[in-house]
Amino acid sequence: MPVPARPRRALVASALGTSLLLSGCGLAQDAASDAVTGPLTLGFVNGGTTQFHTCLQAAVEAEAKNNRAKVYTADSHQDAATELTNIKEMIAKKVDALIVQTVDVRALKDDIARAKASGIPIFLTSVVPDDTSGLLGAVVVDLKKVGSLDADWIGEDAAGKDVRVGVVAGAPGAASDLLVGGFKGALPANAEVVATGAGMFDPARAREVAKSMIKDHPDLDYVFVANEEMAFAVRKAFDAAGAADVKIVTVNGTDEALVALKDGRFSATVANSAADTGALAVTNAVALLRDDDRVDRIARTPLRLVTKDNADTAPLYCPSNDL
Numbered sequence: 001m002p003v004p005a006r007p008r009r010a011l012v013a014s015a016l017g018t019s020l021l022l023s024g025c026g027l028a029q030d031a032a033s034d035a036v037t038g039p040l041t042l043g044f045v046n047g048g049t050t051q052f053h054t055c056l057q058a059a060v061e062a063e064a065k066n067n068r069a070k071v072y073t074a075d076s077h078q079d080a081a082t083e084l085t086n087i088k089e090m091i092a093k094k095v096d097a098l099i100v101q102t103v104d105v106r107a108l109k110d111d112i113a114r115a116k117a118s119g120i121p122i123f124l125t126s127v128v129p130d131d132t133s134g135l136l137g138a139v140v141v142d143l144k145k146v147g148s149l150d151a152d153w154i155g156e157d158a159a160g161k162d163v164r165v166g167v168v169a170g171a172p173g174a175a176s177d178l179l180v181g182g183f184k185g186a187l188p189a190n191a192e193v194v195a196t197g198a199g200m201f202d203p204a205r206a207r208e209v210a211k212s213m214i215k216d217h218p219d220l221d222y223v224f225v226a227n228e229e230m231a232f233a234v235r236k237a238f239d240a241a242g243a244a245d246v247k248i249v250t251v252n253g254t255d256e257a258l259v260a261l262k263d264g265r266f267s268a269t270v271a272n273s274a275a276d277t278g279a280l281a282v283t284n285a286v287a288l289l290r291d292d293d294r295v296d297r298i299a300r301t302p303l304r305l306v307t308k309d310n311a312d313t314a315p316l317y318c319p320s321n322d323l
Contacts, residue, residue, distance in 0.1 A: 059278025
């Protein structure tokens with residue numbers, strides 16, 4: 001059964017309307033101020049090609065168009081060295097600001113320093129370093145909170161019973177480490193993590209991790225998977241091994257995952273809309289470049305635990321062509 005689109009699209013339409021108002025105010029700034037004026041050129045350096053990354057880029061491109069800004073894009077393929085190369089190329093294009101979905105927050109120091117030395121501000125999506133003073137701004141997904149929401153659901157569902165939990169992480173680095181850390185840290189004492197494997201945000205790799213996990217731990221009760229693309233592969237591996245009763249909790253809130261919640265393949269996910277993150281990144285970057293002080297320099301993407309009971313009202317995850 002398809003997820004009803006009307007209420008979820010209404011949320012996005014409202015967000016886009018707000019962003020247009022903000023950008024309109026920015027365009028009216030006094031030319032004598034220190035704000036950037038005239039048409040803007042943005043660079044977007046993406047971290048990979050998962051569904052989150054592709055939806056994030058689609059939102060960035062759509063909102064840049066709404067703000068009459070040109071945007072150049074590049075993909076770092078989950079590699080910090082490639083990210084730095086991409087940033088150098090964006091600097092050479094003399095963009096007004098760089099929006100970066102980083103591969104590894106620990107590698108950002110060189111990225112920020114190089115851009116700052118070139119007079120190009122950096123705006124981050126999803127994660128930030130401890131010191132944000134060198135940034136134009138950011139839209140942060142509280143990844144520790146994302147993980148903890150899934151852990152809280154397991155705690156409620158287990159209802160005090162001793163349970164065994166597996167973790168299929170992503171790629172070592174910024175996002176996965178924060179997700180898994182938040183998840184493990186919020187598990188109740190009666191939930192023991194007995195197996196952890198890196199799926200590298202690759203469904204094929206995640207499926208192999210799941211096969212090994214269920215072979216070594218046939219008494220698993222729950223598995224936390226660091227994104228839904230991997231979670232579908234993990235579900236198939238468990239079902240093929242006769243472990244259909246293992247409950248999967250995961251992350252993102254895509255349309256496909258909402259269907260999986262309804263039919264029982266997944267038990268819970270945490271909606272952290274890529275559409276919201278990408279649109280807000282452009283809106284706020286443009287506003288900050290134009291010295292509009294009505295936006296938060298460090299903003300947060302709204303989060304929501306989604307189960308079968310509330311799947312119909314989950315926020316839109318990925319921009320649609322018919323919006």
